[in-house]
Each structure stands twice: as C-alpha cells, then as structure tokens.
Amino acid sequence: MIRTPICHLLDIEHPIALGGMGSATSPPLVAAVSRAGGLGALGCHYLSPQQIGERTAAIRQETNKPFGLNFLMFDMREDSFAAALELRPSVMQFAWARAEQDLTSHFDRAHRAGCKVTYMAGAVPEAVRATKAGADIIIAQGTEGGGHVGWMASMPLIPMVVDAVAPIPVLAAGGFADGRGLAAALSLGADGILLGTRFLASVESPLHPNFKQAIVDSDGHDTQLSEIPDIASGQVWPGAMTRSRRNRFVERWAGREWALRQSRAEALAKLRAARESGDVDEGPLSMGQDAGLIHDIPSAAQIVTRIAQEAEEILSRRLPRLVADLH
C-alpha cells in the first residue's frame, strides 16, 4: 500500500484526490471517492449557502470520511464561503485567485474553521504565492488537464513546484488517469495525484451518459484550449483557457469569438439545452488529454482501488527489477 505524508495530513488511505469540479461533482461522487479512501471534493462554484449545506449533509449521510469543499477564488460569494466554513469540512480546496486578491485572509479563515487548505496553481510563482499565504498543500496543475488550466505541462511543472514550495507537499494534477500516472507523479516528487477527467467517466459522476461515453470514445487528441465556453457563459477568468472536447460548438466559434459575444444569450441557451439532452456535438465537455487513457465507466471506488494497486505494482515490482537488473 502506498502511503505518503499527504495521507497522514489529510487522514486518507490513498494519495488520490477528486478535483472539486463545479456542477460536475455531486454528493454521491464525492462520498464514493472519500469512502474508497481517497479525498472527495465538492465544487461550490455557483452554489448558494443553502445548497452547500444540503449537499454537505448528503455527503455526510453517506460517509464520515474526510472531504473538501472547492471554491474558485476570483468568483466567490461571501455568504456561500461563510456557510462552508461553518460546516467545517476537512479541507478547503481553493483555486484561481485574481492577481491582486488577498489569499491570506481566506486561508486564515479556513484554518480557524479547522480545515486544511489546498491551493491549485498552474505556474511556479502562483504556487509560491499560495505557500507564503499559508497553504498546507499545493496542487500543481498542468495544461494537459481538463477544465481551466494554465500553460505549463505537468512534466516540468510538478518538479519545479515541488522544489519551489518544499517542504510543503504537492498533489499533481493534469493528465493523470491511472496507476502509471500516480507512480510517475511520485517519481517527480509529488505526494499524490488529483484527478478530474477520470472521475467524470465514473458511475457516480453527474454527467449525462453521452458525455461520459464521449470521454471513453476519445483518443485524447481531440481536446482544445479556448475561451469559447467562458465567453458563452459570460465568465472572465483570471488568465485561464478551458481545455474541452473539440466539437461542433467549439469549431463554430473558433476565430469568431466576437460573433459569439454578439449572440451570447442565444448561444448560452442552446448550450444549456445541449448539456441537458446529452448532445455531445453542441454541449461543451471539459476534459483533459488523459481522456485517451480512459476506456470504461467504473465506480469511483474501483477507480481509486485500481490506481492505488497499479501504482504499487509499478513501484514495488517493475521499477525495482529494472534497478536490480543493472547489477
């Protein structure tokens, strides 16, 4: 069994975490990951204080294991954050602050509520900034990942962040979907991995079945970075692009973002309808390049167990054999 300092710090069995992915997370998914010994996290973006309370209660009904609540700092409702603090989750998972935003006061409030603080960074200076503000864990997120990402790839970013924030532990995110990814992340100096796309294609994921199947069908070469889904939903992110599946919707507006701004309301209505009806050509699907490593839709518990077992096999058998063979 693989144990890293993060397991002790977060009181979890396996160094495997779920990214708090807004409406793409749900109480059943969060609870399933935590129950399996990983760390689940509920995306609280857009949620009212009441919704956060109800969903947290639903998670706690299914498990008494630790889980996190995720907030996008540039777009946080104070009443929702205050409600989340009162619920005293094990972890407050922050991401995407504006450059001028004060991290310390948010991190301090989370600490006072008894939470561990994680912060997701796509670049070294951002990771250092969060460390100085008191984060307990840095999530280093590479551009291969699904959803909003920066420009640096996981392979150089992770060891750079590990060096820059030591001794603060690092979770690697962006492009990880199996045990090979966990073994690689540990080799790069990380203490574990955080996954988004892999858990989207799980039984408990709230995505429409057609969107789950689109991840399984993907060969990983069909994603694209753009601002198109954000323009359609009227959101201005602090320096991020979205990695999503390249579909008819994205192709229609690529290079014509000005036209999308012009007919935003109509485009948004169509996009929402497409998401609900499971139209994978017209509904944006945030997913990472690791979609090419995803070939089935198992339960979240199976995903956690499989990744832990595969990584253990690589680290305890395959790699030591390679070293022994040299002598």
Ligand SMILES: Cc1cc2nc3c(=O)[nH]c(=O)nc-3n(C[C@H](O)[C@H](O)[C@H](O)COP(=O)(O)O)c2cc1C
């Ligand atoms: C649909 C989707 C929504 C996401 N929303 C959030 C979010 O609200 N907050 C956050 O911290 N990360 C969010 N992320 C990023 C994930 O937490 C994680 O960093 C990313 O998915 C890792 O890359 P992977 O998809 O290759 O596993 C989202 C990712 C996806 C795919």
